[in-house]
Amino acid sequence: MTTLDSKQKDIAGFYGKVNAHDILLRIIVWELQRRDPQFVERTRKALDIGLGKVRSESPGDPDPFALEINVKMRETIREMLDVAENADAEMRKAVALVTGKPRTLRRRFLNWLERGW
Secondary structure (H helix, E strand, C coil): CCCCCCHCCCCCHHHHHHHHHHHHHHHHHHHHHHHHHCHHHHHHHHHHHHHHHHHCCCCCCHHHHHHHHHHHHHHHHHHHHHHHHHHHHHHHHHHHHHHHHCCCCCHHHHHHHHEEE
16 A cells, blocks of 8 residues: 655645536536637636646656646546537527527417417
8 A cells, every 4th residue: 555645645635626526617617618608718728738837847757646637637627628618519509499590470380289279
């Protein structure tokens, strides 16, 4: 059994907090993407820059545990962004279908028949 030093505990604690609030983060990311369509693109760039800085500031012989946490964190965040982007696109399509064209007189009559008189 290996013991963790303080830096590894900090990294593991941070990743644990991110993982524990996974659903909340997904909702927030989706909402931000809904409000600003460029959010996902900017966040991907910021993620690459931020994790690149962390990697470049680490010592010459990187800890495999820390690298694994960074890789998993990057994958998790990218997956969240992909889901938010796809959900936003699907929602926009659904809204466009509902609000896109006004119903014709024929469609309104058929809907009235389907509901029952």
